Amino acid sequence: MTIDVTIYHNPECGTSRNTLAMIQNAGIEPNVIEYLKNPPSREQLIKVIADAGLSVREAMREKGTPYAELGLDNPDLTDEQLLDAMLKNPILINRPFVITPLGTRLSRPSELVLEILPETHQGAFTKEDGEQVLDAGGKRIV
Numbered sequence: 001m002t003i004d005v006t007i008y009h010n011p012e013c014g015t016s017r018n019t020l021a022m023i024q025n026a027g028i029e030p031n032v033i034e035y036l037k038n039p040p041s042r043e044q045l046i047k048v049i050a051d052a053g054l055s056v057r058e059a060m061r062e063k064g065t066p067y068a069e070l071g072l073d074n075p076d077l078t079d080e081q082l083l084d085a086m087l088k089n090p091i092l093i094n095r096p097f098v099i100t101p102l103g104t105r106l107s108r109p110s111e112l113v114l115e116i117l118p119e120t121h122q123g124a125f126t127k128e129d130g131e132q133v134l135d136a137g138g139k140r141i142v
Contacts (some may be wrong), residue, residue, distance in 0.1 A: 001063055002033070003118065005030035008097040014018070016096040018110035018127045023098070025125045026117045030098075038091040042083060048097050048122070051104035056082045059106065061094040 005023055006029045010016045023030050024048040028129050033040075040048065049059045054078040060067065067073065072085055072092070081133045096107050119136030135141055 003028060003101055005117075006033060006099045008033050008093070010034065010036055012094050013095055014108045014128050015108055019044060019096045019098060019107040019113045022110060022113050022121075022125055022133070023117065025122055025138075026120045027122055027138070028117070028120075032066055035093060036090050039093070045083060045093065048099065048104060050105050051099070052097065054106060055079075058092050059097075060092050062088065065091045067092060070095060070131070075128040086135065093098075096102060111140070 005028050007016075007023060009020055009032050012033065014020055020030070020032065035056055035099070038046075049056055050057070060072065060082060062068070062073075066089055072082065073078075094106055094108065096110075098105055098107050098113050098116060100116045102118070105112045105116050107113040110127065114133075121134050121139070123134070124132065124134045124136045125134040125138075125139055132141055
């Protein structure tokens with residue numbers, strides 16, 4: 001299937017790898033942006049966060065980042081200050097963001113990506129941790 005899908009991906013992250021694999025399981029080869037190597041522009045980042053329905057703070061990653069050391073837990077910081085920090089340290093951008101014609105999601109957990117993919121899954125899908133997400137018919141297991 002040819003639909004335009006973009007994933008802001010970190011190959012070191014299991015959630016990001018699972019999300020990419022689910023997109024591919026739908027028969028889609030997405031545009032993969034390794035955002036740590038090619039960070040989004042300020043405008044792109046603002047748009048992705050807004051389109052996903054998140055606040056700037058909700059789009060930040062704390063675990064495994066300099067979040068605490070930079071004092072980013074300070075509730076008085078403005079969105080502009082948080083965006084500055086994310087652009088200076090892209091590891092602070094939570095992952096993976098996925099953009100499709102059906103919507104934009106921060107795919108945490110990874111199966112949130114299913115909400116914005118067409119129903120074209122090619123069989124079962126099991127995450128790296130062994131959790132089965134799709135059955136043999138490509139239908140979501142709830």
